Amino acid sequence: MRDAYQEQMAALNTALGDMVDEVGAAMAQATQALLEGDLELAEEVISNHDSVAAKSAEAEDQAFQLLALQAPVAGDLRSVVSGFQLVSEIDRMGALALHVAKVARRRHPAKVLPDEVTGYFEEMGRLAVELAHAARRVLENQDYHDALTLMDDDDAMDDLHRHLFTVMMDREWEHGVAAAVDVTLLGRYYERFADHAVLIARRVVFQATGKTPEQLLEAS
Numbered sequence: 001m002r003d004a005y006q007e008q009m010a011a012l013n014t015a016l017g018d019m020v021d022e023v024g025a026a027m028a029q030a031t032q033a034l035l036e037g038d039l040e041l042a043e044e045v046i047s048n049h050d051s052v053a054a055k056s057a058e059a060e061d062q063a064f065q066l067l068a069l070q071a072p073v074a075g076d077l078r079s080v081v082s083g084f085q086l087v088s089e090i091d092r093m094g095a096l097a098l099h100v101a102k103v104a105r106r107r108h109p110a111k112v113l114p115d116e117v118t119g120y121f122e123e124m125g126r127l128a129v130e131l132a133h134a135a136r137r138v139l140e141n142q143d144y145h146d147a148l149t150l151m152d153d154d155d156a157m158d159d160l161h162r163h164l165f166t167v168m169m170d171r172e173w174e175h176g177v178a179a180a181v182d183v184t185l186l187g188r189y190y191e192r193f194a195d196h197a198v199l200i201a202r203r204v205v206f207q208a209t210g211k212t213p214e215q216l217l218e219a220s
Contacts, residue, residue, distance in 0.1 A: 005066065005076060012062045012083050017139040019055050019090045020200070024132025026052070026097035027193060031125030033104040034112055034186070042108070045101035052094035059087045082207040086139070089196045089203070093132070096193045103186060114175045116167055117183055120160050124190040127157050131197035138201055144208040144216070147201040151213060157194040161187050 026045050033042035063083040104112060113121055131154060138147045164187045167173070168180050205213050 008062065008066050009076075009079055009083075012059060012066065013139050013142070015055065015059045015062060016083070016086050016090060017136045019052065019059065019087075020093070020132050020136045020139060022052055022055070023090060023094040023097055024129050024136070026094060027100065027125065027132065028129045030097045030100035030104065031121065031128070033101055035118065035122060035125075037104070037108060037111060039105060039108045042101040042104040046098060046105065049094060049098045052091065056087050056091045056094075060084065063087070078210060079207050082203045086200060086203050089199050093193050093196045096189045096196075099189050100186060103182060107182070112182055112186075114179055114183070116173075117164060120164055120167075121186065121190070124157060124160050124187070127154075127160070128190055128193045128197075131157070131194050135197045135200045138204045142204060142208050144205045147204040147208070148213060148216070150201040151198050154194040154198050157191060161191045 026048065029041055030045045032038060033045065063080055066080045066083070131150065134146075134150045134153060138150055164183060168183060173180070202213060205211070205216065209216060211219070
């Protein structure tokens with residue numbers, strides 16, 4: 001029974017890692033569509049979102065099977081419950097990539113981003129993909145040290161998000177309300193994508209140790 005549980009739990013973590021890879025790739029494509037005004041690529045991200053939803057349902061089924069068939073206790077139960085929460089976090093990351101692609105599609109053929117903020121979104125897109133890759137690693141290795149490192153890695157995204165508001169609040173902003181709304185929403189999508197990667201790291205810390213990151217820091 002114990003071997004069967006370990007195999008199924010490993011399979012669930014692998015499935016979750018594959019999902020993170022997929023939403024990271026979706027965000028990379030959505031960012032490219034946004035920056036280049038590529039309608040075909042935006043449509044591809046939108047149509048592929050069904051694949052993420054299907055994998056989320058499959059991962060939840062795997063977690064339910066672990067609960068029903070393996071009767072996990074203590075630490076094992078903690079891992080399974082975390083699995084349900086991880087599915088939710090990854091699903092939301094996919095939804096945020098979808099939102100970016102939809103903005104690119106809605107404004108086509110017009111350019112979505114003013115020149116003043118294009119560089120910000122290039123960097124935010126790069127950071128989002130890096131965080132997705134880091135989330136994949138911590139899901140696979142279940143190393144809480146790596147998870148704690150990931151939690152610090154989103155500071156750069158937060159800084160970029162704050163700077164966007166500085167640009168838009170400048171009196172020289174001449175692109176109107178519609179552009180400001182687009183930039184505000186898009187900045188929020190990238191920030192939230194990073195936040196969910198951090199929440200994945202928090203789940204892995206709890207899954208591996210039974211403690212929150214704050215409790216670990218207090219004990220160290």
